[in-house]
Amino acid sequence: xxxxxxSVSGLTRRFDVSKPYLNRLLEREEKQxxxxxxxxxxxxxxxxxxxxxxxxxxxxxxxxxxxVGLLEPSAGEIRFDGARMDFxxxxxxxxxxxxxxxxxxxxFASLNPRWRVGDIIAEPIRTFGLLQGQExxxxxxxxxxxxxxxxxxxxxxxxxxxxxxRQRIAIARALSSKPEFIVCDEPTSALDVSxxxxxxxxxxxxxxxxxxxxxxxSHDLSVVRHMSNRIGVLYLGRLVEVADAKRLFxxxxxxxxxxxxxAVPDLALSGRRRTPVTGEIPNPINPPSGCAFHPRCxxxxxxxxxxxxxxxxxxxxxxACHLLVPEKQGV
Numbered sequence: 001x002x003x004x005x006x007s008v009s010g011l012t013r014r015f016d017v018s019k020p021y022l023n024r025l026l027e028r029e030e031k032q033x034x035x036x037x038x039x040x041x042x043x044x045x046x047x048x049x050x051x052x053x054x055x056x057x058x059x060x061x062x063x064x065x066x067x068v069g070l071l072e073p074s075a076g077e078i079r080f081d082g083a084r085m086d087f088x089x090x091x092x093x094x095x096x097x098x099x100x101x102x103x104x105x106x107x108f109a110s111l112n113p114r115w116r117v118g119d120i121i122a123e124p125i126r127t128f129g130l131l132q133g134q135e136x137x138x139x140x141x142x143x144x145x146x147x148x149x150x151x152x153x154x155x156x157x158x159x160x161x162x163x164x165x166r167q168r169i170a171i172a173r174a175l176s177s178k179p180e181f182i183v184c185d186e187p188t189s190a191l192d193v194s195x196x197x198x199x200x201x202x203x204x205x206x207x208x209x210x211x212x213x214x215x216x217x218s219h220d221l222s223v224v225r226h227m228s229n230r231i232g233v234l235y236l237g238r239l240v241e242v243a244d245a246k247r248l249f250x251x252x253x254x255x256x257x258x259x260x261x262x263a264v265p266d267l268a269l270s271g272r273r274r275t276p277v278t279g280e281i282p283n284p285i286n287p288p289s290g291c292a293f294h295p296r297c298x299x300x301x302x303x304x305x306x307x308x309x310x311x312x313x314x315x316x317x318x319x320a321c322h323l324l325v326p327e328k329q330g331v
Contacts, residue, residue, distance in 0.1 A: 002082060004043045005181055005213050006067070010076035011040040013062050017285060034285050036062040037237040040076070041311070044181075049207070049214040051224045051245070053260065054234035055281050060217045061105075063234075064185045067215065068102045080181070098128045101174040105186040107166035111158040117144070117169055118154035124177040143172040147202060164195035171202065175210075185217045200227060221264050225249060230317070233257045236284060236292040238308075243317030253319040255297045291322065299323055 018031040037059040044050040052060045065071040078085045104110035121140045141151035147168040188196040233241040241254040252258045279296035294304040309320040
């Protein structure tokens with residue numbers, strides 16, 4: 001059995017953001033496309049937490065939705081336990097689908113307000129035919145207790161719970177199909193700070209108990225530092241650095257990664273001089289040529305404006321930056 005549970009190769013997603021046909025005809029405009037992700041590659045090992053970080057609009061949630069099948073990739077492939085998901089047959093895809101679930105950012109929006117909690121958690125169990133009759137009720141009660149709620153909450157509706165409790169219900173639903181892999185899309189960003197630590201600790205306890213593998217999507221570096229084993233840094237849809245979590249916070253290799261860390265005032269940076277945050281993320285419809293980060297980078301070189309950097313092995317993982325590759329001299 002391979003150590004890699006999920007692998008992503010060349011993952012690209014484009015959205016058609018063109019004006020309506022008649023408007024384009026009258027204004028003599030071409031179609032416009034927004035590239036949300038471009039040629040993204042990474043692997044997630046069994047039992048680890050791999051985090052994706054980056055500013056808003058970097059493509060984190062788009063990748064999460066493609067992995068769980070809510071969006072179809074424009075190019076590239078996703079393999080789960082060696083099986084290419086877009087080539088899986090109906091029966092095979094159904095079996096794969098049971099093995100991965102998703103926890104969404106807003107626990108209230110992701111729960112059906114007309115359904116009782118028992119029905120919400122039981123839906124995956126019924127869909128995949130895992131249990132029948134009273135066994136389903138018993139399993140729902142067990143899951144509620146597992147996430148820190150009560151069996152008596154089965155008959156309640158989502159609006160009767162606090163935000164933290166609703167997220168616990170969402171976690172129980174995610175666990176009900178007995179998955180191996182869970183995509184966590186900003187699972188604590190909609191919660192009060194006092195509740196965030198409780199949910200994160202619950203997720204870590206469940207990971208240890210059931211051997212779960214997490215893909216964590218977050219913009220909160222303190223959450224990422226607490227939860228993850230490895231981190232991927234996204235900028236304008238491209239993966240610019242992948243590294244061990246502990247080492248990334250001490251030895252960031254990409255200028256954008258250093259900028260992200262320098263923007264967080266409470267991280268211990270071992271006395272390293274901070275780089276001020278400048279500029280804004282470019283328009284993804286018309287991105288800069290070459291390295292997309294070059295308009296904001298203090299180390300920009302001529303080739304940064306023309307050539308897209310390729311991933312290069314580093315002491316901590318890999319990074320895509322021209323600074324890491326000596327420029328070839330002409331003969």
